[in-house]
Amino acid sequence: MSTRTLLWPGLVWLLLFFAVPVGIILVISLGQRAPDGTIRWGFSLDNYLRLLEPLYWTGPFWNSLGLAALTTILCLVLGYPVAYSIARRSAAVKHLLLFFVILPFFTNFLVRIYAWFILLRPEGWIAWLLRSLGLDLALLGSPVGVLIGLVYGYLPFMILPLYATLERFDFSLVEAAHDLGASRWQSFWKIIFPLSRPGVIAGAVLVFVPVLGEFITPKLLGGGKVPMFGVLIEEKFLGRVPDWPLGAAMALALMILVSLVLARYFQQLKESRWVG
């Protein structure tokens, strides 16, 4: 007996409760929905072809992709300066500031979404503030509300990897750049940002991938009016008119999309290794 034996319990568990289920998704996605809602087993790609129909494809696809991309960009814009500011503090302050980034996420995320519910409702402060500025935006039940909720939910996933790279960053490089006559603006774009690329990429993946599969934020803050992949998948499984084979095809399509993003990520990671 050797330490190799320790591999088996965990591996067998993951094979049974992870690999097999994913395999079943594939099998069921090749079947058909029988008129009574049960599954008629089969072997056809019909469900995948149906995904190309505008009803399933255009709306949810662009909504999911668009919202995921927007969320990622907003998280980066909001999160980078924060990560940068934290990384430049002394050790004690650093940990405290970082702790305060994570703290809100120790309460249940549904609760946090409900909190946004309070904040964003038409008679709330934010809507009132916007109205008095002459902006009459519908926040709840609109993509804007969903976007706010998503950015809120995933911001730490951007800040943490950014902080991790910036924290190890040798800031004497910036001093060297200043010494050579670069302005802060120039030294940021020429030195800091390129060298923090691994963190940016990691953060982007950590935000983009889970947002693609989100269902709860769009459901609660979008009021069902902002269709995303996740919402659609849930509907096909647990909605009023279930269609498990189609839902399975959607889940698998999502997984393939994510795999493509991840494959691109690992490639980028390899390319930028020399700077890390």
Place this chain on the structure above:
Amino acid sequence: MDEFSVELHEISKRFGQTTVVERISLRIRSGEFFSLLGPSGCGKTTTLRIIAGFESPDSGELLINGKLATHTPPQERDVNLVFQNYALFPHLTVEQNVAFGLEMQKLPRAQIRERVGKALELVRLSGLGARLPHQLSGGQQQRVALARALVTEPSVLLLDEPLGALDFKLRQEMQLELKRLQRDLKITFLYVTHDQEEALKMSDRLAVMHQGRVLQIGPPQEIYERPATRFVADFIGESNFLEGRVVHTAGRRAVVQIGPLQTNVFSDTPLQLHQRVTLALRPERIQLCLPDAGNGTWTGLVEELIYIGKETRYRVRLSPEITVTVSSPGASNGITVGERVGLTWDPQSLRPIEEYSA
């Protein structure tokens, strides 16, 4: 007791494309203090780890106490290793660290307590048994590592640069103490170091290693006085290298022409006429004398002079191509840069060496 504690026959080890240890053969006598000396990356630590059982050789055989042990797992070998970074278990007290090996042997509690106490006494740490490793100084940690390795009474103690992390004074102290321990316990010590002074001072015999090979094995005096290769002559102490050609031979004596200069050389193996030869001459074996004294002395110009306390070092130019370094004890006695000086030496200290090219 077997005559040899550890025997290596043609041991080789590769990591990927690089050969770290190449066909090493060594026989370490029981009860001897043996050192493996060489620069970092020469394969000495790998050799030690092969003996300890953490690496298995690609070819060759290893015998411990006369028994084949090439593929014996480390926990079954009668050798203990003192790690370079001590590798003390940070979660165990000093006593628990030292007791670890005895507990593995499932000895009775009372006996363990007694032997741990003795071992701590041996390394002069009695009274610190309840401390955790991080509460000790570097030197004390070193002693705990020693006690832990010695308490199980292995027939061979392997030491991997054990004093490398200590400051100069403490290192000097520990060198004496290690030597004392080895004499008292009569255990074979196999000591790995890159510090030539340490190796010369402590060892009964040592092996000089370079690029995975053993270049020379012998007692310290032999290694220092009669280096076999240019690498050994240069790595152990310091040497001037003079390249020339044999122009006359008479038995063990030969005359070598070095540029415009000539000198007598005595060699163990007769030199051939017209043979190219490299001669090694230690700076401290050259004496300064009056210039143009003839009688086998050379004359040159002092180009540089550095006073470093216990000695003064001169660079003397003998011809446009030839300079030698001379070191003589004490201050310069009025000799200044630009002055002409004569050089003289005992012909026995001028050694022809093998050109070793790896």
Place this chain on the structure above:
Amino acid sequence: MGRLKRWADQTIGSLLVLDTLLTYIFLYLPIGVLILYSFSASRYALVWGGFSLDAYRRLLTDPEIVSALLNSVIVATSATALATVLGTALALALERARIRWRGSIEAFVYLPIVIPEIVMAVGLLLFFAQVLRPLVSTVGLGISPPLAVIAGHITFSISYVMVVVRARLRDLDKSLEEAALDLGATPWQVVRRVTLPLLAPAIISGALLAFTLSLDDFYVTYFATTGGSGFKTLPLYLYALQGRAAIPPQMNAVASLMLVASLMLIALALLVQRRSYSRRA
């Protein structure tokens, strides 16, 4: 340096501070609202009705919330226990043993972390509905909803525990384990007497992470309990509130209490970590 350039530099500096400040406000706005509203006297969670402790009082007497909270803790505790054991074993094997196809196995055990959780949730739903339940019922047994939920939580927690433990294992000085072998310990004794004690802080961190993830999990729980079993964890209870006309104010109280509980857990974790750091130093 030109005046314009200096002005631009200073502006960038102030923008940086401003952005950081705004982001922290953004992060704490909902939290502040939650805590504030947990002291509201109103019978509706989303309406302010003056200060009172009613919400906390009602929380203790609302059987639905109390049982949901209890279910969450039971699920999280059992899932964490098993996932910690399996994840730690996996980390040890992957980091310390010679394994064939290590690359593929590594990629596979990381997958549960990187793919969207909803895919895993769907897979588990189908697995239980189409394979496991029919299979188990042929021998006259059933799988209760809590068991399915625990199994699901173990599945995603294993990978997280493994990542945390493995990171520490990689930093662990290998010569400590070699020293133990050298002193006559068998490989198993090395694991038990040296490796595991030294990994304890990482194992605790991994377990805390698994516990938090389990408490917070919605997707897997939601999909694994379909069929109207009535088994509800706290997130499921909170989700079900959306259909109601009025969200009860107890929700805010629960959220505030969870925050306080998490703070205490974190403080505990930090304490454990500090102790182990001072030991290693």
